[in-house]
Amino acid sequence: MQKHTIAVLVENQFGVLCRVAGLFSARGFNIDSLTVGETQHADLSRMTVVARGDERVVQQIVRQLDKLIDVISIEILNPQDSIDRELVLIKVKSDLSNRNDLMGVVNNFRGKIVDVQEDSMTLEATGTEAKIDAMLELLRAFGVIEVVRTGKIAISRKAPLDAPEAKEVEVVKVKKSAKAKSSAKAATKGGDKKAKMQAGTDTWM
Amino acid sequence: MELTGAQILVKSLEAEGVDCVFGLPGGAILPTFDAIYDSKIKFHLVRHEQGASHMADAYGRATGKPGVCIVTSGPAATNTITGLATAYMDSAPMVCITGQVATTAIGSDAFQEADVVGVSRPVTKHNYLIKNVKDISRVVKEAFYIARTGRPGPVLIDFPVDVSRAKAEYEPATSVKLRGYNPEKASNPVDMDQLQKAADLINGAKRPCLYVGGGAIISNAEKEVMELVEKTGIPITTTVLGLGIFPETHPLSLRMLGMHGTVYANYSVQKSDVLIAVGARFDDRVTGHIPRFAPHAKIIHIDIDPSSISKTIKVDVAIEGDVKQALVKLNKMVKNLRPATKEWIEQINEWKAKHPLKYKKEGGIRxxxxxxxxxxxxxxxxxxxxxxxxxxxxxxxxxxxxxxxxxxxxxxxxxxxxxxxxxxxxxxxxxxxxxxxxxxxxxxxxxxxxxxxxxxxxxxxxxxxxxxxxxxxxxxxxxxxxxxxxxxxxxxxxxxxxxxxxxxxxxxxxxxxxxxxxxxxxxxxxxxxxxxxxxxxVEKADNVYPMVPAGHALDQVMDMA
Known part of the structure; x- marks a missing residue:
């Protein structure tokens, strides 16, 4: 099954991670990794979700995410037009006898040694998932003690994933006339949550 | 003048036009019930909180305005979960307010504490935990707005007892600002390309069939549905939630489809060349075995919820938006299909004559x-x-x-x-x-x-x-x-x-x-x-027929001998 990287801009509030994670388990979507952190705006968090599925499943994921009130914008990141990285910390068995060999591997992958103990070393590396997998494979011979990976984060080379301007919808009264008025008003204002996702995904419909 | 959080909540409900509430009091919600005591809102004391949740749900379905239930924390709140899930599945607008232990006690396994925001998350359209008395009027405004707009659904507000006792100035909320929720935009079908494709398919159809669900009722589209049927002459079947959108005495009514739908409705769907799904979501009780559902049909789907489109059945033309607004536009683009559909209607009338709904008249009470x-x-x-x-x-x-x-x-x-x-x-x-x-x-x-x-x-x-x-x-x-x-x-x-x-x-x-x-x-x-x-x-051993057994195609019907 194809892997997809989905960037999700959400309100930086308690419970939002639960909503997103809960949606994936409730809908039975396969998820490889999910990372979350603050953005340049304190009130916005950004999640990077790596999920598996065919085109239709990804479409469902995007549309279901879109229904969450706290989800503001969504973008499926195309590998050609985006940069992705993962950070890994690896503790490897090591003593005087193999330290040089180990450093060779680390240097090859432009990793760093961040801690040295008598019988182990801790390495740090960043890169694409494939690079980190390759590095881990080579380190296996030394004896890997512990691996901690962040999961993928990704950024588009092109336009940033933006939060639309919050628009104000007047809902003073529940009466029908008031509702109609507010909807007319809203329709003329901006706020385009879906524009980004539609471009690449509705080809099969 | 400063009011308590409970008083602000009740005033906020009144500002939403709430005239009737269902519920049952208890410890954590007592300040709110004290405020209700002074309100003109008619309160209905139930005997079990599940009842209150269903009452609020049905109030919402019958009126189109969100129904409201207010219960206490813990077991009372969990008793409403079945009602919330029921309303969520059927897109019924409701607001459920649950008491909660004091914010300082949350997470301590306090008496009658339950993680109600956590428990209700998968069965609500949205939910809130109010932590600050100043948020109350905004949250209530948002909750009602979310509950009744777009694809409606239940919204839960968890209301800790200390917040209900805290004091603040009451400042009525008059607007909502939600950058992640834009139902007006979603409800306005602007994709004229898709509408044109739909109209072209319909105008070229020889064996068209309309399949209409609860979304058409929520959208108040009965006139538009009637206009579409009368103008084009397309026969119409409804889901169980779509019942009432179209009079079943009308000659073009096929009545209900699906597992216990009429034989002729199911045959019509299966043999159709263009199937127009309107505010319906292809539930498994409607489709039967999915790979064999409407095998000859190009499918057009009009729905306000984009996630309902192509979820289980891949459709050919998708119109995202409010049913009524979409039909107003579509009705101008479609033409009278008679007499090209003459054979089709004759075929359907033959099925109707051959496989009417029937029941046994002899014996005891049926x-x-x-x-x-x-x-x-x-x-x-x-x-x-x-x-x-x-x-x-x-x-x-x-x-x-x-x-x-x-x-x-x-x-x-x-x-x-x-x-x-x-x-x-x-x-x-x-x-x-x-x-x-x-x-x-x-x-x-x-x-x-x-x-x-x-x-x-x-x-x-x-x-x-x-x-x-x-x-x-x-x-x-x-x-x-x-x-x-x-x-x-x-x-x-x-x-x-x-x-x-x-x-x-x-x-x-x-x-x-x-x-x-x-x-x-x-x-x-x-x-x-x-x-x-x-x-x-009544008779004890009667079976409901017609019946399409689970996992079978819609035309594999068991009917009464």
Whole structure:
């Protein structure tokens, strides 16, 4: 099954991670990794979700995410037009006898040694998932003690994933006339949550 | 002047036009109930919180305005979960307010504490935990807005007791600002390309069929649906939640489709060349075996919820938006398909003649007969609530629905026990209407304590208790698919003496043991000013037909011999 990287801009509030994670388990979507952190705006968090599925499943994921009130914008990141990285910390068995060999591997992958103990070393590396997998494979011979990976984060080379301007919808009264008025008003204002996702995904419909 | 959080909450509800609330008090919500004591809002004390949640749900379905229930924390809140899930599956607008332990005690396993925001998350459209008294009016405003707009649904507000006691100035909220929620945009179908594609498909169709669901009712699109049918001459079938959008006496009505739909509706869908799904979501009870669903049809789907489109059935033309707005546009683009559809309509009329809905007239009281007669004696204009099971399907087949928002039934979740509280909630929202409930003895016993609520407030619902002594639908499946091994489906001989029980709750009981007693009993019940239960001892081993067994294609129908 194809892997997809989905960037999700959400309100930086308690419970939002639960909503997103809960949606994936409730809908039975396969998820490889999910990372979350603050953005340049304190009130916005950004999640990077790596999920598996065919085109239709990804479409469902995007549309279901879109229904969450706290989800503001969504973008499926195309590998050609985006940069992705993962950070890994690896503790490897090591003593005087193999330290040089180990450093060779680390240097090859432009990793760093961040801690040295008598019988182990801790390495740090960043890169694409494939690079980190390759590095881990080579380190296996030394004896890997512990691996901690962040999961993928990704950024588009092109336009940033933006939060639309919050628009104000007047809902003073529940009466029908008031509702109609507010909807007319809203329709003329901006706020385009879906524009980004539609471009690449509705080809099969 | 400063008010307490509880007073602000009640004022905020009043500002939303709430005139009627269902619920039950308890520790963590007591400040709110103290504020309700001073309010003009009519409060209905239920006997179990599940009842309150169904009442709020049905109030919402019958009126289009969010129904409201208020209960306390912990067990009371978890008791509403079934009601929230029911409303969520059927897109019913409601707001549920639950008490919560003090913010300082949250997470400490305090008395009557439950993580209600966590528990309700998958069964609500959205939920809130109010942590600051200053957020109350905004949250209430947002909750009602979210509940009733877009694809409606239940919203829960968890309200900690210390926040309800804290004081602040009441500043009414007049607008909402939600950058992640834009229902007006979503509801306005602007994609003229897709509309044109849909119109082209329809205009070229030889065997078109409309399949209309609850979304059309929510969207108040009955006129537009009628216009589409009359202008084009396309026959129309509805889902169980779509019943009432189109009069079933109309010659182009195919009545309900799906597992217990009419043979001719299912045949029409299967043989159609263009299927127009309107505010419906291709539920498995409608489609049967998906790969063999409508195999020859190009499918057009109009729905306000983009995630419903191509979720289970891949469609050819997708129109995202409000049904009414979409149909207003589409109706201008489609043409009269007659006489190109002449053969098709003749074929359908042949199926109608060959496979009408029917039931056995001989023997004791048939549930279909009771329902049919109630339909006749209420001119098909009552609001009809049901439980879930055989009686529900027969109600769908035999009442003869003629008006939108008149069928109140748990279609998606299939919640037994929905009927009586739903009837009460609907009656509170529509005091002008006759409200009847068809219930089975199994369903009825799940929420029968609400008879006391009906009696207490003299809510004049007419409940027809169709008692066959079985979990009838379970019995039917066990008979047909489990070699007549009736595991745990027989309710007799331990069913209560229903008339005595009903009267003990302060509700009038009428009993029918023979067919001859049915019509006089219905008349008597409809004449009675208060709540009444008509206890009908019906045939015990009847099955609902037609039936498309689960996993079969819609045209693989079992029908009555």
């Amino acid at each position: 549930q279909e007969y009771v329902i049919e007669q109630v339909g006749n004696l209420t001119n098909h204009k009552a609001l009809v609530a049901t439980g879930v099971g055989q009686h529900q399907m027969w109600a769908a087949q035999w009442y003869g629905f003629a008006e939108p928002r008149s069928m109140l039934t748990s279609g998606g979740l299939g919640t037994m026990g929905y009927g009586l509280p739903a009837a009460i909630g609907a009656q509170c929202g529509r005091p002008d209407k006759t409200v009847v409930c068809f219930d089975g003895d199994g369903s009825f016993q799940m929420t029968m304590c609400e008879l006391v609520t009906a009696s207490h407030y003299n809510i004049p619902v007419k409940l027809f208790l169709l008692d066959n002594g079985w979990h009838g639908m379970v019995r039917q499946w066990q008979e047909l698919f489990y070699k007549e091994r009736y595991s745990a489906s027989h309710l007799e001989p331990s069913n209560p003496d229903f008339p005595k029980l009903v009267e003990a709750c302060g509700v009038r009981a009428i009993q029918c043991k023979t067919k001859e007693e049915v019509i006089p009993a219905i008349k008597e019940a409809l004449k009675h000013k208060g709540p009444v239960v008509v206890h009908c001892l």
